[in-house]
Structures are given as structure tokens and as C-alpha cells.
Amino acid sequence: MKFLIGLLTLVVVIAGVCVFLSLPWQGLVVLLVLLGAWMLLTRRGQQAAQVTGIGVSTLGQRLGSSAVIVVGIAGVVGVLVAMLAMANGYSETLRRSGGNDTAIVMRGASASEVSSVLGHDATVVIEQAPGIAKDEAGKPISSPELVVAANLPMKGGDPEQDVGSVTVRGVSDMAWKLRTNAKIIAGRKFTPGLRELVVGKGAQRQYEGIDVDRELKLGNQTWKVVGIFESNDAMESELWGDADVVGSTYRPNGSNSRSSVFVRLTGADAFEPFKASLSSDPRLQVDVDTTANYFGKQSEGTTKMITVIGIVVGAIMAIGAVFGALNTMFAAVATRAREIATLRAIGFRGVPVVVAIMLETMLLALIGGALGGLVAWLIFNGYTASTMTAGTTGQLMFTFNVAPSVLWTGIKWALAIGFIGGLYPALRAARLPVTTALRES
Amino acid sequence: MKYLHLIWAALFRRKTRTILTLVSIVAAFLLFGLLDAVRVSFAEAGQSANGAERLQTGAKLSFIQPLPQSLMTRIATIDGVKEVAHANWFGGAYQDPHNQIFTFAVSDNYLDIYPEVSVDAGEMKAYNDDLNGILAGEVLIKKYGWKIGDKIPLQSQIFPNKEGSKNWSFNLRGVMKAKDDKAFQSQMIILHWKNFDETTPYNRGNVGWYISRVKDVNDADRVAKAIDALSANSDHETKTQTEQAATRNWIKQLANIGLIVTSIMGAVFFTLILLTGNTMMQAVRERTSELAVLKTIGFSNGSVLGMVLAESVLLLLLGGVIGLGLVAVISAGLPAMSGGMITTAAVSWKSWVLGVVLALAIGIVIGALPALRAMRLNIVDALAGR
Numbered sequence: 001m002k003f004l005i006g007l008l009t010l011v012v013v014i015a016g017v018c019v020f021l022s023l024p025w026q027g028l029v030v031l032l033v034l035l036g037a038w039m040l041l042t043r044r045g046q047q048a049a050q051v052t053g054i055g056v057s058t059l060g061q062r063l064g065s066s067a068v069i070v071v072g073i074a075g076v077v078g079v080l081v082a083m084l085a086m087a088n089g090y091s092e093t094l095r096r097s098g099g100n101d102t103a104i105v106m107r108g109a110s111a112s113e114v115s116s117v118l119g120h121d122a123t124v125v126i127e128q129a130p131g132i133a134k135d136e137a138g139k140p141i142s143s144p145e146l147v148v149a150a151n152l153p154m155k156g157g158d159p160e161q162d163v164g165s166v167t168v169r170g171v172s173d174m175a176w177k178l179r180t181n182a183k184i185i186a187g188r189k190f191t192p193g194l195r196e197l198v199v200g201k202g203a204q205r206q207y208e209g210i211d212v213d214r215e216l217k218l219g220n221q222t223w224k225v226v227g228i229f230e231s232n233d234a235m236e237s238e239l240w241g242d243a244d245v246v247g248s249t250y251r252p253n254g255s256n257s258r259s260s261v262f263v264r265l266t267g268a269d270a271f272e273p274f275k276a277s278l279s280s281d282p283r284l285q286v287d288v289d290t291t292a293n294y295f296g297k298q299s300e301g302t303t304k305m306i307t308v309i310g311i312v313v314g315a316i317m318a319i320g321a322v323f324g325a326l327n328t329m330f331a332a333v334a335t336r337a338r339e340i341a342t343l344r345a346i347g348f349r350g351v352p353v354v355v356a357i358m359l360e361t362m363l364l365a366l367i368g369g370a371l372g373g374l375v376a377w378l379i380f381n382g383y384t385a386s387t388m389t390a391g392t393t394g395q396l397m398f399t400f401n402v403a404p405s406v407l408w409t410g411i412k413w414a415l416a417i418g419f420i421g422g423l424y425p426a427l428r429a430a431r432l433p434v435t436t437a438l439r440e441s
Numbered sequence: 442m443k444y445l446h447l448i449w450a451a452l453f454r455r456k457t458r459t460i461l462t463l464v465s466i467v468a469a470f471l472l473f474g475l476l477d478a479v480r481v482s483f484a485e486a487g488q489s490a491n492g493a494e495r496l497q498t499g500a501k502l503s504f505i506q507p508l509p510q511s512l513m514t515r516i517a518t519i520d521g522v523k524e525v526a527h528a529n530w531f532g533g534a535y536q537d538p539h540n541q542i543f544t545f546a547v548s549d550n551y552l553d554i555y556p557e558v559s560v561d562a563g564e565m566k567a568y569n570d571d572l573n574g575i576l577a578g579e580v581l582i583k584k585y586g587w588k589i590g591d592k593i594p595l596q597s598q599i600f601p602n603k604e605g606s607k608n609w610s611f612n613l614r615g616v617m618k619a620k621d622d623k624a625f626q627s628q629m630i631i632l633h634w635k636n637f638d639e640t641t642p643y644n645r646g647n648v649g650w651y652i653s654r655v656k657d658v659n660d661a662d663r664v665a666k667a668i669d670a671l672s673a674n675s676d677h678e679t680k681t682q683t684e685q686a687a688t689r690n691w692i693k694q695l696a697n698i699g700l701i702v703t704s705i706m707g708a709v710f711f712t713l714i715l716l717t718g719n720t721m722m723q724a725v726r727e728r729t730s731e732l733a734v735l736k737t738i739g740f741s742n743g744s745v746l747g748m749v750l751a752e753s754v755l756l757l758l759l760g761g762v763i764g765l766g767l768v769a770v771i772s773a774g775l776p777a778m779s780g781g782m783i784t785t786a787a788v789s790w791k792s793w794v795l796g797v798v799l800a801l802a803i804g805i806v807i808g809a810l811p812a813l814r815a816m817r818l819n820i821v822d823a824l825a826g827r
Contacts, residue, residue, distance in 0.1 A: 067719075068715060068716050071715050071716075075711065114505060115599040149506075150502055161690065162693070164694055220674060220678050250506070316468050317712070320713070321465075321712070323468070324462075324465050324712075324716040326461050327465075331458070331723060387694075387695060387696050388695055
């Protein structure tokens with residue numbers, strides 16, 4: 001019977017925790033307000049507040065064992081926040097790369113730019129579609145681009161063995177008007193027709209020997225780096241050159257062909273007519289997508305994978321931390337058994353005792369969560385990493401992003417661990433017969 | 442050993458506490474085992490005796506750049522090359538575009554380079570006789586329930602066929618069985634390069650990369666240089682690496698697995714040391730008078746120290762072995778969970794050794810302070826409860 005009750009509480013607790021973890025912040029505020037009101041307005045609530053006060057004021061004497069809860073939970077939250085920050089930074093970088101008012105056109109059924117080929121005729125037709133924004137000179141803001149890859153030596157590695165793949169994008173001059181967030185931060189733009197490159201800030205950080213006015217060997221061709229650009233998105237991991245020059249280097253017998261066409265639309269609502277006109281054009285067989293959608297789809301798989309790994313690792317660590325917290329709180333309740341029994345003997349009821357112990361544990365958990373989040377933020381916020389995913393040609397540089405939403409998830413986990421860790425000791429404290437507890441030494 | 446029952450009794454003096462601590466330790470070692478298996482499977486990718494004999498030759502410019510097929514005969518004539526084959530990336534997806542299957546268009550002698558892969562002689566003949574035939578790995582066959590003779594529709598992400606459609610259809614002619622669990626062919630499909638080259642308008646006599654087998658492993662460096670020398674200063678310069686180096690480089694670009702695993706493990710074990718250390722301190726503090734009694738009846742300082750240390754080491758070892766045992770059970774299901782990315786995730790003996798050593802080390806670190814305290818216990822003070 002006792003076992004059944006235990007099992008039942010466990011099921012209820014797990015269900016409760018699951019609901020709690022998916023709660024938005026408004027829900028927590030409501031919970032807090034309810035708890036506060038209960039503590040202020042009802043007699044039992046006031047009792048609970050008093051007992052909590054006693055417990056918290058004696059925390060200082062149990063510094064060692066309280067620290068176990070704090071550090072244990074800080075560890076869980078730290079790892080969880082770091083993993084989520086990685087996923088967040090990755091998807092954020094790709095998300096920033098696209099918008100709803102720019103569109104990408106590729107050959108039909110191409111999974112990514114590198115597997116798409118568009119002939120010269122097609123790119124000309126695409127540029128004349130309706131809905132494309134025009135620049136001051138009245139030319140459509142559209143950039144047929146060619147995506148290829150090159151191997152470059154990584155920074156700090158053996159130049160023969162440690163090579164990384166980088167995306168080389170052949171662009172037209174319109175690319176700068178199209179991607180307004182790309183800005184030259186050193187040197188100048190490349191001159192059309194010359195073997196010149198501008199390099200993204202991320203790529204410069206990743207590969208050896210890239211700087212303004214230095215020469216760069218791609219295969220057996222020598223290019224000159226003339227500028228560094230910054231865009232804070234996926235483009236920053238790339239090398240840009242003139243599309244015609246890139247084409248003649250990489251596709252000697254088809255230098256007019258491109259991988260994709262990027263266009264700036266007159267507005268987000270211009271996308272549907274733009275897409276409709278290209279899809280119905282018998283001369284073309286292309287896929288049209290907003291860049292927001294295109295880059296979002298690219299990040300989906302990896303983001304999901306990192307998040308799942310983070311949650312699995314976090315969950316296993318959380319199990320460890322829950323039992324650590326249980327241990328500490330059982331010990332705390334045991335040492336305070338007499339104190340608690342005395343309280344109950346003079347008329348305090350069970351509920352305030354339970355609430356007080358739970359609040360105490362959750363307070364420690366909150367401190368632990370905040371500490372873990374802080375450490376993860378200090379170490380990882382802005383930490384740069386790179387990865388290369390399926391369907392891409394080059395490594396993608398991104399920075400960890402310890403966003404408020406990530407920290408919030410960490411805090412929620414901490415509170416959930418504290419909740420479970422405090423519940424059972426609290427129940428035991430409240431259930432123990434007063435006479436037994438008073439006699440215990 | 443004669444004190445084992447004493448240590449055991451001390452350990453389970455407070456059952457709840459010991460079991461709760463044990464679960465924490467199990468969780469930590471479970472995580473250790475899983476992460477270490479992942480790390481090992483990445484670190485060992487491409488390392489096999491057969492792999493050491495193989496060289497991969499790709500375009501120096503980038504991995505997407507094709508090489509001319511004419512290079513094959515020239516590589517074959519290099520002294521020290523036993524056999525050379527070539528392959529192209531096909532990029533196949535089955536049913537759903539996201540459901541990617543490694544699919545290569547290969548030269549006819551491709552499987553000769555991989556002696557760890559076996560195909561039934563009759564099936565091999567059927568494959569060679571059918572230009573539109575394919576061979577599929579046994580893992581795939583099992584996963585999708587294919588039968589020999591089936592028509593397998595594959596969608597290429599890159600290459601259209603003659604009709605301009607990217608939906609290709611092939612005849613399944615045989616199964617590739619891996620003798621060595623590291624052979625990736627059991628998870629992939631191969632098709633005839635000739636078929637691929639003739640069908641898609643975009644290829645025109647190009648190959649993606651060459652794989653050559655050298656006669657002598659120690660000669661691999663020289664042969665690699667000789668292969669690269671063939672196309673030096675041409676428009677298709679090559680870069681030749683051993684299979685092992687190529688795989689390592691590829692994984693390094695994917696992510697720094699080692700760093701991620703190490704930092705997570707660092708956080709886990711740091712937390713564990715603190716948590717369990719606290720438990721041990723508590724356990725010894727509680728037993729002060731008992732320890733004093735032990736000393737009174739003649740246990741030496743050294744044996745008291747040893748017993749407390751042994752207690753913490755035993756606790757850690759118990760937790761560690763249970764945790765790693767759990768991993769061994771779970772890892773049987775891991776390859777399916779990772780979608781074939783992690784082929785072998787079984788707990789290797791190296792992981793076991795590392796885990797046990799870690800458990801011992803942590804046990805000693807945790808036990809040291811309480812044990813010293815127990816050793817230095819003054820009998821009179823302890824018995825008086827001071």
C-alpha cells in the first residue's frame with residue numbers, strides 16, 4: 001500500500017514536472033502570485049512562511065551540504081545551457097542569413113545551392129520576374145551566384161594535413177545591395193574581372209594566412225585578398241569573388257552557369273506572385289523559396305540534433321543531481337527532525353512544514369541554476385565554433401548564444417530538480433509521528 | 442579482504458543514503474560510458490588494417506571538384522599500386538528527400554579494394570551483368586525490407602537522368618555483407634559508374650575520387666606523392682591521403698567531438714566528486730564513536746584509514762560498474778537511434794578500463810579527507826563526543 005502511494009506520487013510528480021517544464025514565464029508568474037497570496041492571506045500560508053524563514057536562516061550552518069545541492073544543480077544547468085546555447089547560436093546564425101523579403105531560386109528539387117545548376121538563359125529569365133525591387137538606376141536587385149568549395153589550411157594546424165573546406169561564392173556587384181548587412185570592415189570590395197576575393201570575418205578567423213593584400217592559393221590558382229567583410233550571419237564563413245571569374249576557374253566549360261539566384265523583393269507580400277510567375281514559366285524548372293525559409297530548413301536538422309543531445313545529457317545529469325539533492329535534504333530533515341517535531345507539537349500543521357522544506361530546496365536549486373547559467377554565460381557566450389553539415393560545401397562558423405530563453409530553460413530545470421529533490425524529504429518530515437521524532441537523537 | 446564484511450556493513454549502515462548516492466554515481470558513469478563510446482567510435486573511424494593500405498585521391502581544390510576518369514590508368518601504372526578504383530557521389534534519398542542513403546557510383550573493381558566486404562558470387566555476377574543493377578548493404582536491406590530483384594527508386598539530390606528527372610530507379614541485385622563491423626559499405630548502395638556517366642548529362646567522364654590499394658603499407662607515403670605528381674600543375678591537381686587521415690580530417694570539420702565530450706565529462710565528474718565527497722564526510726562524522734571503538738579494541742591507525750578509503754572506493758566501483766553495465770545494455774540500441782551515424786557504440790574494453798580507473802581515482806580522492814580524519818581520531822575525545 002505504502003509502495004503504491006509512493007508510486008502514485010512519483011507519477012503525479014513526473015507529470016507535474018513535464019507540465020512545468022513546458023510552462024511559459026507567464027505561467028510561473030501566476031504560480032508565484034498564487035503562492036505569495038496564500039502565504040500572506042491564509043493562516044496556513046503564514047505558518048509556512050514562518051517555517052521557511054527558520055529553515056533558510058539556518059542554511060548558513062549547513063553550508064557544506066547545502067553547497068552540494070547548489071553545485072550539483074549548477075553542473076546540470078551549466079552543461080544544459082551550454083548545449084542549448086550552441087544549438088541556439090547555430091540556428092540564429094542561419095536564421096539571420098535569411099529574410100522574408102529576399103528569395104532564392106534554385107534548379108528544381110535541389111537540396112542546397114551546391115547541387116543546383118542554372119544556365120545563363122534561366123538566370124536572365126528569373127531577373128525579369130515581377131516583384132523584384134529595383135535600385136536607384138532602375139536595375140533589378142538580383143544576384144546570380146555560383147557556389148563552389150575550396151580547401152584551405154586551418155589555423156594552427158599542419159598545412160598539409162589540416163585542411164578545411166570553405167565555401168567560395170561568386171557574386172555580382174548586386175550582392176552588396178541585396179545583403180545590406182554585409183559590410184567591408186577592412187580593405188575594399190573586389191574588382192569585377194580580377195582574381196580578387198573578399199573574405200568573411202568568420203573565415204578569416206578559421207583559416208591560416210588570410211589577410212588584406214595577401215595572396216591565397218585555391219588549388220593551383222592564386223587569388224588576392226582585397227577585403228574583409230562582416231555580416232553576422234552564415235555568409236561570414238565564405239569567400240566572395242566575382243562570379244564570372246569564379247565560374248571560369250571552376251567550371252571552365254560552363255562559366256556562364258550559376259548555382260542560384262538571390263533576389264530582393266519589393267516586400268514580403270511580393271513573394272507569392274514572384275513564385276507563381278516563375279513556377280508557371282515553361283522555360284524554367286526551378287524551386288523558389290524565401291531565404292528565411294531556405295536557411296531555416298538548413299539549420300533544422302543540426303539544431304534538433306544538438307538540442308536532443310543536450311537534453312539527453314542534461315536529463316542523465318539531472319537524475320544524478322536529483323538524488324544528490326534528495327540525499328542532502330533527507331540529511332537536513334533528519335538533523336532537524338526534533339525541531340520540526342517540536343513545531344508540529346505546538347500546533348503547526350503538516351502542509352506548512354512540507355511547503356517550507358520544498359521552498360528551501362527550491363531556493364538552493366535556484367541559486368544553483370543561476371550559478372550554472374552564469375558560469376555557462378561567462379565561458380560560452382560568444383564562444384566560436386564551426387561545423388560542416390550535410391548538403392553544404394564549407395564549414396559554418398557560429399558563436400554560442402546564451403540567450404535569455406536558454407537561461408530560462410536552465411532555471412526551470414533547476415527548479416524542477418529542486419522540486420523533486422525536496423518533495424520526498426518534506427513528505428517524510430511531515431509524516432513522521434511527532435513522538436518518534438522527539439525521541440530521536 | 443578479511444575486512445570486506447566490515448566495510449560492506451559500514452557502507453550500508455544507512456541504506457537510503459548509500460543507495461541515493463549510488464544512483465548519482467551510476468548516472469555519472471552511465472553518461473561517461475555513452476559519451477566515451479561516441480568519442481571512441483569517432484576516433485576509430487577509418488582505422489582498420491585494410492584501411493591503412495588504402496589511399497584516397499581527391500581534387501586538391503575541393504571535394505566537390507571532379508577528376509578526369511583518364512587518370513585511372515595512369516595511377517594504375519605507378520609502382521607500388523596494387524589496384525585502383527574510383528567512385529562518384531550520387532546523393533541518393535529513399536522515399537523522403539531527408540532520408541539520405543550514402544550512394545556511390547563506382548568502377549567495376551570497386552569492391553576489390555575493400556576485401557572486408559563480401560558479396561555472394563552469383564549475386565556479384567548478376568550485378569555485373571545488369572547495367573542498371575545495384576548492390577546494397579545488409580543493414581539497409583534489413584531496415585527497409587528489400588528483396589533481391591526489387592526495383593529501388595532513389596532520388597538523387599544532384600544529378601538528373603536522361604529525362605531530366607532526379608528520380609532514378611535501380612534493380613537490386615545483391616547484398617554487401619561486412620566482415621568487419623567498421624566497413625561502411627553495409628550502410629550504403631553502389632551502382633555502376635558507367636550507368637551513371639551515360640545517364641546523367643552532367644557528368645561526362647568525370648569521377649569524384651580515386652581509391653588505390655598499395656602493395657606495402659610502409660610505402661604509402663611515397664605512392665601518395667607519386668599519384669599527386671601525376672597531375673601537378675594541371676587544372677586538376679590532386680591530393681592523396683591515407684583513408685585514416687582523410688576520415689580524421691572529415692570528422693574534425695564536423696565538430697570537435699573530443700573537446701565537447703571532455704568538457705561535459707569534466708562538469709559531470711566535478712559535480713560527482715563534490716556530491717559523493719560530502720556523503721563520505723557525513724558517513725564518517727556520524728560514525729566517529731564507532732571508529733573510536735574500533736581503535737580501542739586494537740585496530741591500527743593504518744587499517745582504519747584503509748577501511749574508510751576502501752569504503753569510498755567500493756562505493757565508486759559499485760556505481761561505476763553498474764553504470765557501465767547499463768551502457769552496455771543501452772548501446773545495443775544506439776546505432777538505430779543515431780540513424781546509422783554511429784556504427785559501433787559497444788563499450789570497448791578500453792572504456793571499461795578507463796571507467797574503472799576513474800572510479801578508483803575518484804574513490805581515493807573522495808575518501809582521502811574522511812579517511813585521514815578517521816586515522817587522526819583521538820580515542821578519548823571521540824568517545825567523549827568532543
